[in-house]
Structure formats: C-alpha cells, structure tokens
Amino acid sequence: MTAVLPARAPGAAAPLPPAAEAARTGLLRACARFAGRWSLRALVAAAVLAFVGLALGPHVLDYRTMTMLTGSMAPNIEPGDVVVSTPLDVSDVEVGMVITYHIPIDDHRVVTHRVIEVDHTADGTVSVRTQGDANDAPDPWTAVLTGDTAWQMRAVVPEIGNAITALRDPVVNKALVYGAPALLAGWMLLSIWQPVRDEDDEDDAEADRA
Template sequence: MTTVLPVRRPGAAAALLPAGDERSTAGRRADRGHHVLGRTAPWLVRGVMGIAVLAFAFLAVGPHAFGYRTMTMLTGSMAPHIEPGDITVVTPLRVTDVTEGMVIAYHVPIGDRSLVTHRVVSVEHTPDGRVQVRTKGDANAAIDPWTAVLEGDTAYQVRAVIPELGSAVQLLRTPLVNQVLLYGAPTLLAGWVLLSIWRPTRNEPEDGRA
C-alpha cells in the first residue's frame, strides 16, 4: 500500500487554523504578557527601591549631613500654606535674626510645651538680651495667646514644604506597613536579582532554538 503525503509547493501559504481555534491567538497573548511582565517587573522593582533609598536619604541622612530638620504638620493652623500631613523642612538661624513674617518652629511656653509652627507677627528684644516673639497661625483668626521667649542661640525657620509626605511617613510607621516592608523589601530585592540573572540577552533566543 502506497501512502501519498501532501507536499507544500515552494512559496505556498501555510494552512490557516480552523475558524474558532484560538490556540495561536492565546499563545501570542501569553507570550506578549510574559514579555511585558519581564520588561516591567525589573523597572518596577528599581523604582520602588529608588524611592525607598531617596526617602531614607532625605529623612535620615540629610539632617546629619546638611543640618536641616524635618517635621510633620499635624494641624491645619497654617493652611493653606502648610496643610496637615505636609512635611516642613526647617533650618537653624540665630535667634537675633528672627524677624516679622518668618514662619518658625518653637515650643509654646504653656501647657505641655508642645512644638508649634506659626508665623512671627512681632519681635521684641529685652534689655537682658532675650528675644520674645508673638506668633499666629495663618488660618487662625487671632494671635496666639502667649508671648514666647526663644531660648538658646538658635531658632528654626521653615524653608520648604513637601505636600503629603508626612502622611506617607505616618503610614510607614504603622505596624502592618512595617511588617510588609520588613518582609516585602527583601523579597522585591531578591526578585530583582533573579530577574537580572535569568533575563535572556538580546543575542540569545528566548525559546532556546539556535
């Protein structure tokens, strides 16, 4: 018995899959998804790690290297210039250089001596060399009901405001997020390293064919 095998003529088009057969389309979609994931995942990990490094440098290293301090605004007394959850960057200046209009951070002279960030509305230099200030929150209707004596030789003036960063810092301090960062950051780093090692180069066929 003779078996006749069909031979495709040179240049002839390949037979199409029957209508409704989605194997080719599904395969292409899967390959495309893997390709996009392989391209995106390393950059996503790099972005997360980069943001974490920058935040650590700004909040932990910068104050020691450049002398500034960061504070989180907790109230709306300075809105709209400084909103609750914003981070303020303060730098030291001599107490004798404090003038009206500056926004400074200081401890109130009453109650629990909490830290407040308000605008200076008046400055008085006493005969014994002390500096007394009256302050007011931009959003408050009245001047603060106290006269504060700026102790020491250094005051802290607000130089910059970073919106909403304080809210993120507060979120990072919650127990749940701490646990996620504790275990998630090493996992992301390990995934980044593995993707870098196993990612095929441009000169190597991804399917292993020569």
C-alpha cells in the same frame, strides 16, 4: 480560469506579513520588559532617597523635618505635609518668617507658625508672638527663643507625612521589615535571570526562522 482576489474595504489597513507581525510583537514585549524593569528601579531609588532625606538627613545635615498635624497654616501647609526647616541666628528672626519652635505651655509641643511680633531685650533675649495663617487670632502665648539658634521654614513636601505616619503602623512596619528584604532579593534574582531568558527567547526565534 481567472482568480478573484477579495476586495479590501476602503481605508482598511493591509495585513502585516507574519514576519513583520512577529517582529512588532517582539518589540512590544521588549519595550514592556524595559519599562517594567526601569519602573521598579525608579521606585526603589525614590524610596531610598526619601528614606535618606527624611530619616538620615536631619542627623547628618543642618536641617530638620516635621509633619504638620493640623490645618493651622493652610493652605500653604496642609495636614500631612512635611516642613523642612534650617537654622537661623535668633537675633535674625523677623516678623513674617515662619518658624518651628516649642510652645511655652502645656506639653511644649512643636509648632510651625508665622511670626507676627518680635521683642529684643537688653540682655539679648528674643521673644516672639506667632499666629497660624488659617487662625483668626494670635497664639495665646509669648515664646522665648532659647539658645542661639531658631529654625526657619524653607520648604514644604506635600502629603509625604501621611506616608510616614502609615509606615509607623505596627502591621505596616512588620510587613516592611519582612517583606522589603524579600522584594529586594526577588528583584536581584530577576535582574540576574532576565538576560538569560532574553537569550533563550532569541534562540527560540532563530530556531523558528530556520
């Protein structure tokens, strides 16, 4: 009697042996666990760095941050971007620089605009005229830079200002206050429990092979 083996379609891959299939499945699961674990750690690290850089950094290091609220400096600075400014001697302010300062009228709000004119008086006072890159006309005021220090824009962090604004929402703020500690505790417990589960999986695999 002659046994007839089923013919394999041309180009079809040979089926993997059960042991090889199990090994491949185990490898995929291990890779997924590894990726999930380190993705969570990277997310936590990024959140901590952003908090340190934007919330704590300006209090301990020599720079300031400000969220752009309007499109007056587009496209270089869009609404929601965070402007990072560093100190500069007032006497060194020049035409073409982008500076952050308090306007001399209305609510004395802070703006970040480009210097288009600088005037140095005999008594050392420095006054400037500015204009937003996206505006058709100069700002309708002349600002006197008080003190010895001006603030020059050095970097722009895109979009993160929108996240900061969202975090100030009362509902989101409460969720972070109560939810963040719970997530951190869960992450720590998962880190402790995960190796034990891996060892149990290995013991079960050895028992199946036996």
